[in-house]
Amino acid sequence: MLRAILLGTGSPPPNPRRRGPATLLSLEGECFLVDAGSGVGVQLVQVGMRPYDWPRVFITHHHSDHTIDLGHLLITRWIGGQNAPLEIWGPAGTRAQVARLLDYLAWDIEVRRAHMHDRTRPEVRVTEIEEGSVTEAGGVRVSAFLVEHDPVKPAYGFRFEGGGRSVVVSGDTRPCENLVRWAHGVDCLVHECCEMAKTSWAPGCGWATIEDKIRDLAAYHTQPDQIGLVAKEAHAKALVMTHLMPGSDPEALRAAARKHYAGPVAVGEDLMEV
Numbered sequence: 001m002l003r004a005i006l007l008g009t010g011s012p013p014p015n016p017r018r019r020g021p022a023t024l025l026s027l028e029g030e031c032f033l034v035d036a037g038s039g040v041g042v043q044l045v046q047v048g049m050r051p052y053d054w055p056r057v058f059i060t061h062h063h064s065d066h067t068i069d070l071g072h073l074l075i076t077r078w079i080g081g082q083n084a085p086l087e088i089w090g091p092a093g094t095r096a097q098v099a100r101l102l103d104y105l106a107w108d109i110e111v112r113r114a115h116m117h118d119r120t121r122p123e124v125r126v127t128e129i130e131e132g133s134v135t136e137a138g139g140v141r142v143s144a145f146l147v148e149h150d151p152v153k154p155a156y157g158f159r160f161e162g163g164g165r166s167v168v169v170s171g172d173t174r175p176c177e178n179l180v181r182w183a184h185g186v187d188c189l190v191h192e193c194c195e196m197a198k199t200s201w202a203p204g205c206g207w208a209t210i211e212d213k214i215r216d217l218a219a220y221h222t223q224p225d226q227i228g229l230v231a232k233e234a235h236a237k238a239l240v241m242t243h244l245m246p247g248s249d250p251e252a253l254r255a256a257a258r259k260h261y262a263g264p265v266a267v268g269e270d271l272m273e274v
Ligand SMILES: [Zn+2]
Pocket: 061, 063, 149, 152, 172
């Protein structure tokens, strides 16, 4: 059966209890990683993977909380001895972002190569995606669909199907009709719930008041009072909430989701299998 493990259920604010966004899908040893948030390498080790075998990566969008440890994955895999190209799928702009990352790592790569014998540089194979079928491997079909995270465009969610099970990972989005379509009847909907009422504010942070900040940021994320409706409209068989703020209360999130959605609801925790 297609398995899904939440590696990181956090959001941008550092949170000792939650690593940055990352979800691992697997079917009989074939692995697919969605996003590479802070701490993803440690979490992969926690679920039994080793750097040499880091999985292929699917990037939902290029907000730094979803990509900040892509460089860590790339370099530790190479240091571990892996020469096969790391495969990365992501939105338009992924190729340029990866080129910048390799540029940033170039000094480290060369200083390490000088210590090695006949070692090639790390290679990355980037595929910039559009909506629709993205790839198929080991009996798993991966599709990408557009979500609404403006001004971040394009931003994607992913649908995985294999071994008689389907899982959708929303990426970052406000409630989105296109996601409802692509998630229709899904066995497990892993959906963001970034509760902006729990955000912090400081003078000079870019908003005049905390109310302004909450309003602007809530407009591109899904709030606790909205997520149950998304799951209901999608006829999802189960809902899992992720991309959580440090101040969010799991019991309150669950209660909010249940107001609209009658199916099983889980508030994600790091390393939880869903
Ligand atoms: Zn985002």
